[in-house]
Amino acid sequence: MREKVKVLLSHWTEHNAEHAREFLKWAERVPEIAEELKRAAQHMEEASRTLEVALRKLTQEEI
Numbered sequence: 001m002r003e004k005v006k007v008l009l010s011h012w013t014e015h016n017a018e019h020a021r022e023f024l025k026w027a028e029r030v031p032e033i034a035e036e037l038k039r040a041a042q043h044m045e046e047a048s049r050t051l052e053v054a055l056r057k058l059t060q061e062e063i
Helices: 002-029 031-061
Strands: none
Touching: 002 031
């Protein structure tokens, strides 16, 4: 179960980064909602940092 969660955490982190990059790309294309898209990208990055903390905790518990 723990190995599965570690894989999922890594996947979700990368997936969030992909979304954040897409949001920023679209922010350049649609200026009237650029601020909202940039804010959404920041939230995705924050979520990824939280997931990375969870992954580190799981990894440290195994040492």
